[in-house]
Structure formats: C-alpha cells, structure tokens
Amino acid sequence: MKKTIFYFLALTASFTIQAQEYVNQVLILNEGYFDYTINEIVEPASIGSYNPVSEMYTEVLQLEGMRFGSDLIIDNEVYYVAADTKIFKIDLNTHEIISSVICEGVRNLAVVGNNLFATRGEYLVNFDSYLHIYNTEDLSLELALDNQLGPKWATQNIIPIGNKVYFAINNAYEFGNEKGIIGIYDLETLVYEELDLGPDAKNPDNLVKSGEFLYTVNNKDWSGASISKIAIDLSENETVGLASASTGCGTSALRDDKMVYQISMESSLNEFDLTLMNNSGPVNGNFMNFYELKQNPVSSELYTSETDYFSFGAVHIYDAQNIETGMFEVGINPGTIVFDVRSSAGITALESENRIYPNPVKSTLYVSDSENEKIIRNMFGEEIIRFIGTSIETSKLSSGMYFIEINDTSIPFVKN
Numbered sequence: 001m002k003k004t005i006f007y008f009l010a011l012t013a014s015f016t017i018q019a020q021e022y023v024n025q026v027l028i029l030n031e032g033y034f035d036y037t038i039n040e041i042v043e044p045a046s047i048g049s050y051n052p053v054s055e056m057y058t059e060v061l062q063l064e065g066m067r068f069g070s071d072l073i074i075d076n077e078v079y080y081v082a083a084d085t086k087i088f089k090i091d092l093n094t095h096e097i098i099s100s101v102i103c104e105g106v107r108n109l110a111v112v113g114n115n116l117f118a119t120r121g122e123y124l125v126n127f128d129s130y131l132h133i134y135n136t137e138d139l140s141l142e143l144a145l146d147n148q149l150g151p152k153w154a155t156q157n158i159i160p161i162g163n164k165v166y167f168a169i170n171n172a173y174e175f176g177n178e179k180g181i182i183g184i185y186d187l188e189t190l191v192y193e194e195l196d197l198g199p200d201a202k203n204p205d206n207l208v209k210s211g212e213f214l215y216t217v218n219n220k221d222w223s224g225a226s227i228s229k230i231a232i233d234l235s236e237n238e239t240v241g242l243a244s245a246s247t248g249c250g251t252s253a254l255r256d257d258k259m260v261y262q263i264s265m266e267s268s269l270n271e272f273d274l275t276l277m278n279n280s281g282p283v284n285g286n287f288m289n290f291y292e293l294k295q296n297p298v299s300s301e302l303y304t305s306e307t308d309y310f311s312f313g314a315v316h317i318y319d320a321q322n323i324e325t326g327m328f329e330v331g332i333n334p335g336t337i338v339f340d341v342r343s344s345a346g347i348t349a350l351e352s353e354n355r356i357y358p359n360p361v362k363s364t365l366y367v368s369d370s371e372n373e374k375i376i377r378n379m380f381g382e383e384i385i386r387f388i389g390t391s392i393e394t395s396k397l398s399s400g401m402y403f404i405e406i407n408d409t410s411i412p413f414v415k416n
C-alpha cells in the first residue's frame with residue numbers, strides 16, 4: 001500500500017510541473033589544423049561537449065581524415081556535421097557516428113522536414129552543383145541542383161523559412177570575383193531565384209533571420225564591411241556600410257535584437273541596431289580578437305572563441321553586463337558553437353532550493369544539495385540508489401521516469 005500511495009503522490013506532482021528550457025550541453029566544432037605547406041593534417045577536425053553545470057569540456061569525437069569542419073546543426077536526437085568532403089549524422093547523446101556521405105566542398109547545413117540541405121564551395125574549385133538535398137534518414141542524395149538551374153557560384157550560410165530556403169552566395173571569397181547574392185529555392189514550386197545585393201554587399205560571410213527580415217554581414221572586396229537587410233518576401237533590400245576594414249570570418253552574431261561584430265584583427269566588440277540600421281556604438285567590456293560569436297538562447301550569455309589557428313583554442317563566456325564569467329580550453333580553430341536546448345520539467349517553489357540538472361538526464365545527474373542523503377526511486381516507489389553528494393551516475397538506469405527524494409521533497413526526473 002505504501003508503494004501505491006507514493007506512486008500516486010509522485011505521479012500527481014509530475015502533472016503540476018511546468019516545462020522550461022535548459023542547455024543540456026554546448027557543442028563545439030573545432031576545425032583543426034591543416035598545414036597547406038606540407039599538405040598534411042596536423043590536427044583533425046573534432047567535436048567537443050561542454051557541460052554548463054559542471055563546467056567540464058570533453059572531446060567526444062575526432063573526424064579523422066577531414067582537413068577542417070565547417071558547420072554543425074542539431075535536429076532532435078541527432079546532429080549533422082559538415083566537414084571538408086563529408087556530411088556526418090551523429091547521435092546527440094552518445095556522439096557515435098550513425099552514417100556519413102561524401103559531399104566534397106560542403107559548407108553549411110539546414111534541415112527542412114525530412115530533407116537535409118547542404119551548400120557547397122571551395123576556393124578556386126568549380127562544382128557542377130552548389131546545392132545538395134539529402135534524405136535525413138539515410139543521407140541518400142535526393143537532388144543536386146546543377147549550376148544551370150541553381151546557383152552558379154559557391155554558396156554558404158543557409159536559412160529555411162516556411163516553404164523556402166534562403167542561402168548566401170559569395171563564390172568562396174574568390175579575390176577579384178566576389179559575389180553578393182541571396183539564392184532562394186521554393187520547396188513547393190521547385191523554382192530557384194536570386195537577388196543580387198549590389199556592389200557594396202559582396203562576400204556575405206553571415207546570414208541570419210531577425211523578425212521579418214534577413215540580414216547579411218558582408219566583407220565586400222576585403223576593403224570594407226557592410227550589413228544588408230532583405231525582406232523575406234524580397235520587397236525590400238538595403239545595405240549600410242560598417243567600416244573601412246573587413247569583419248573577417250565568423251565574427252558576427254545576433255545578440256538579442258542587435259548584431260554584434262568585430263573588425264578583422266581588432267579586439268573591440270561593436271554593436272549594430274538592426275531596426276535603425278546603424279551602429280549603436282562599441283560594446284563596453286574587455287574583449288580579445290575572436291573567431292566565433294554565439295549567444296546562449298536560454299541564459300543570453302555570449303559565447304566567444306579565440307585561436308591562433310594552429311596550436312590552441314579556447315571559449316570565453318560573457319554575461320549580459322559583458323563581464324567574463326567562464327573560460328574553457330577546446331581544440332584548434334573552434335569555429336562553430338551550438339547549444340543543445342532541451343525542455344525540462346520545472347521545479348515548484350518548494351523544490352527550488354533542491355535543484356537538479358539536467359532533466360531529462362543521460363549520464364550524470366547533478367544536485368544542488370551537498371550535505372543530505374538522497375534516494376532515487378522508480379515509478380513504483382522502490383528504492384534504486386541511495387547516495388550523498390552533488391552528483392550521481394545514472395547511465396545504468398533504464399529509460400523512464402524516476403523520483404529523487406531530497407529534504408523530504410520528491411522531485412521527478414526523466415532518464416533518457
């Protein structure tokens with residue numbers, strides 16, 4: 001009878017929980033180091049996972065034989081990586097490679113339904129297709145849009161919106177032959193069209209969506225930088241100059257409703273108001289020359305990476321006041337930062353002082369209480385584990401719902 005009562009009370013409590021989001025892990029795609037003078041991979045591209053609770057970074061996978069990595073995106077329980085000549089499909093929790101497919105010159109990825117879009121391009125290399133579409137299930141090639149019906153030059157960043165896919169065309173930054181074009185592929189009509197952004201918007205390095213507009217950060221012909229604003233329906237197109245020097249590669253990102261960016265080789269961080277389409281001034285704080293910028297969508301912290309491109313890499317974390325709150329070392333050339341955001345069962349006000357994290361949990365469950373004994377029970381109230389401390393290994397537990405008792409409070413959690 002006691003077990004039945006516990007099961008009823010605990011199950012009732014679980015229905016009162018409100019869902020909330022949390023960052024389960026931060027994935028870092030390290031591009032590695034390829035020495036072009038000797039034509040040799042010195043350090044292969046790799047993937048690392050950072051736990052924001054334990055503040056521990058772990059390299060989880062090396063992409064052997066890949067000269068570099070260019071993109072990483074998460075789709076439900078898997079993630080896809082674009083690396084040199086291949087696309088990898090990888091388990092989000094175990095980091096085991098599920099499948100891969102050869103795609104030379106792959107740059108960026110996007111998932112739309114059961115389709116995986118891949119843009120392609122490499123400096124001074126010509127391809128017969130700069131846009132591939134794969135089946136997400138087995139990575140079989142569904143369509144290679146040739147350069148007669150599709151883009152004629154190297155493509156990069158890609159954003160799906162509704163039934164259309166938008167991507168930036170920059171011709172792989174070919175000096176003297178720079179392009180500044182937005183390509184649009186309609187998934188319903190299967191029609192491809194282009195919008196030329198004009199001479200002041202060549203070399204788009206970044207493409208983002210904010211509200212009802214797309215924005216590109218452009219390096220022009222390397223003599224300066226600009227930002228373009230494009231209406232999703234293509235009815236508006238505006239370009240504004242940023243500086244008389246380029247922004248480099250990757251050093252721009254949306255931060256709330258503004259674009260933050262760096263000028264190449266500089267350590268200051270600048271801010272651009274996307275609504276007013278003008279600079280709103282430099283960002284206060286002590287920064288360094290960054291390689292990648294990305295805002296945490298849950299905490300609003302700004303994650304930034306630094307590297308010398310051949311021997312080290314590190315990620316620095318800044319709070320909303322631009323104070324550095326954390327730093328961890330990673331692999332060489334950390335060029336992509338992605339947040340694994342999941343939905344968590346919230347904790348009631350009574351339970352808030354006994355916080356557990358993450359929830360759902362895959363391997364290690366962390367508990368805020370460091371002194372009292374904790375008991376983990378299954379759905380039937382049976383004791384599974386009894387421990388003291390701030391963490392417990394749960395990898396041997398079967399998938400399902402459990403309850404952890406702390407200070408006479410029972411908190412439900414899910415084991416994936």
